[in-house]
Amino acid sequence: HEWVTSLGSQNYRLGITDFAQKQLGDIVFVEIPQIGATLSQGQPITVVESVKAASDIYIPMDGSITTVNQELESSPELVNEEPMGDGWIVEYKSSKTDQFQSLMNKAQYDEYIKEH
Amino acid sequence: KTALNELHKELGAKMVPFCGWEMPVQYPAGVMKEHLHVRKESGLFDVSHMGQLRIHGKDRVKFFESIVVADLQALPTGHSKLSVFTNEKGGIIDDTMITNAGDSLYVVVNAGCADKDISHINEKIKEFKSVNPTHDVSMQLLEDLSLIAIQGPTTESILQKFVKDQDITNMEFMTQRPMTIAGIDCIVTRCGYTGEDGFEISVPSKQAVRLAELFLATSNASIESGIKPAGLGARDSLRLEAGLCLYGHDLNDDITPIEASLNWLISKRRREEGGFPGASIIQKQLQKDGCPQKRVGVIINGAPAREGCLILDPSTNQEIGKVTSGTISPITRQSISMAYVKTPFSKIGTQVNVSIRGKPITATISKMPFVPTNYKKL
Numbered sequence: 429h430e431w432v433t434s435l436g437s438q439n440y441r442l443g444i445t446d447f448a449q450k451q452l453g454d455i456v457f458v459e460i461p462q463i464g465a466t467l468s469q470g471q472p473i474t475v476v477e478s479v480k481a482a483s484d485i486y487i488p489m490d491g492s493i494t495t496v497n498q499e500l501e502s503s504p505e506l507v508n509e510e511p512m513g514d515g516w517i518v519e520y521k522s523s524k525t526d527q528f529q530s531l532m533n534k535a536q537y538d539e540y541i542k543e544h
Numbered sequence: 545k546t547a548l549n550e551l552h553k554e555l556g557a558k559m560v561p562f563c564g565w566e567m568p569v570q571y572p573a574g575v576m577k578e579h580l581h582v583r584k585e586s587g588l589f590d591v592s593h594m595g596q597l598r599i600h601g602k603d604r605v606k607f608f609e610s611i612v613v614a615d616l617q618a619l620p621t622g623h624s625k626l627s628v629f630t631n632e633k634g635g636i637i638d639d640t641m642i643t644n645a646g647d648s649l650y651v652v653v654n655a656g657c658a659d660k661d662i663s664h665i666n667e668k669i670k671e672f673k674s675v676n677p678t679h680d681v682s683m684q685l686l687e688d689l690s691l692i693a694i695q696g697p698t699t700e701s702i703l704q705k706f707v708k709d710q711d712i713t714n715m716e717f718m719t720q721r722p723m724t725i726a727g728i729d730c731i732v733t734r735c736g737y738t739g740e741d742g743f744e745i746s747v748p749s750k751q752a753v754r755l756a757e758l759f760l761a762t763s764n765a766s767i768e769s770g771i772k773p774a775g776l777g778a779r780d781s782l783r784l785e786a787g788l789c790l791y792g793h794d795l796n797d798d799i800t801p802i803e804a805s806l807n808w809l810i811s812k813r814r815r816e817e818g819g820f821p822g823a824s825i826i827q828k829q830l831q832k833d834g835c836p837q838k839r840v841g842v843i844i845n846g847a848p849a850r851e852g853c854l855i856l857d858p859s860t861n862q863e864i865g866k867v868t869s870g871t872i873s874p875i876t877r878q879s880i881s882m883a884y885v886k887t888p889f890s891k892i893g894t895q896v897n898v899s900i901r902g903k904p905i906t907a908t909i910s911k912m913p914f915v916p917t918n919y920k921k922l
Contacts, residue, residue, distance in 0.1 A: 453575060457872050459846075475901065477872070479872075480777065482848075482901075
């Protein structure tokens with residue numbers, strides 16, 4: 429239940445969906461991941477903690493972390509308030525355009541959460 | 545299901561199974577807002593899942609002192625006290641609130657322990673009577689009563705509006721009175737589990753919904769003040785900020801009240817005389833260097849710790865304890881925990897590491913409560 433958007437020049441921004449933040453409840457802590465870390469598709473990047481549980485955030489493509497949302501250190505509630513906006517979590521660089529293309533698009537995801 | 549079950553659902557609560565009951569964990573406002581509302585204004589909790597009992601008979605004090613550590617001889621009529629039932633090893637069977645109600649003891653026990661407490665008390669009554677057949681004691685289960693807690697700094701003034709038969713501003717914390725609230729006869733104890741001033745109201749279950757609705761009508765979506773509903777989620781983070789134990793997590797059958805840093809529950813007379821299960825073990829632990837581990841507060845420099853996270857000695861990396869409860873404090877925004885550590889590491893200010901998802905995070909043994917309590921003082 430994550431979203432990714434292309435920022436151009438092989439840069440991508442990642443966050444969790446509105447559906448996911450509602451499921452998790454109040455987010456109280458976002459671990460700030462290490463910039464520069466190189467990860468392969470499906471590896472955990474960081475952890476988002478809500479009032480009751482911790483959830484791993486996974487990278488959906490091979491890539492390396494370029495920027496983290498420092499705002500979340502003092503204001504983790506941004507993930508609840510604007511999960512698709514100011515509550516984004518990390519940015520990463522990836523050359524695997526094919527992996528990006530094979531992710532669900534928004535319409536497919538909306539359909540997916542209706543079914544589940 | 546408690547008497548308020550339908551009301552919780554109408555209010556949009558997320559219901560979860562809890563100790564055999566279906567209970568609201570949060571309402572649409574969410575745990576964080578509910579928590580902050582209790583600290584700033586007032587919140588209503590359905591605590592009807594807790595067990596309410598009465599102990600009758602002329603030997604009730606003598607009997608109850610044989611199963612709890614409290615000094616009930618010294619408890620004046622109308623006063624309440626926190627205590628624990630102990631087992632033969634000195635471990636805690638449950639924590640409980642006991643009130644001297646004049647002609648009986650009024651006792652509240654945890655929902656998850658109610659069945660085991662009741663059979664324990666029944667067994668102990670049998671033993672007590674077999675020692676001396678003239679011993680007069682009996683237990684009554686108050687199954688037709690619900691329990692509603694209202695908690696927070698504005699609670700007193702709101703409750704007073706519904707109470708015409710008396711002035712409640714002169715009611716001490718940890719005392720109990722019969723009270724007529726909006727025409728409903730209730731037993732009200734000034735106590736709670738949030739660190740705030742507040743009241744726990746024992747009300748006939750048939751009247752519980754009406755009473756809860758009257759309280760909740762003091763607020764609505766467009767009013768910030770007044771009493772708003774709060775669920776188990778907020779109850780947990782509030783009690784943790786206040787440094788209060790949760791049975792099954794911070795207390796259990798293998799932990800003594802001394803290890804739990806609850807020495808203050810045992811008066812001088814009871815320390816000397818003993819007479820409760822496990823007294824000899826507890827008396828040994830009260831001596832210098834007699835207690836191997838202690839319950840402490842821990843403030844962690846980072847992520848919230850969860851139950852089971854290990855505490856490590858930073859110089860040797862050896863395990864020295866375990867977290868039993870943890871969260872991010874909605875008030876201080878710090879990662880706060882309760883933990884048990886070996887006694888030499890229990891001093892406030894001691895630097896330790898907490899292992900969170902395999903990573904050692906620096907942390908400090910800290911005093912509790914994490915947020916100052918705001919109990920009524922006369």
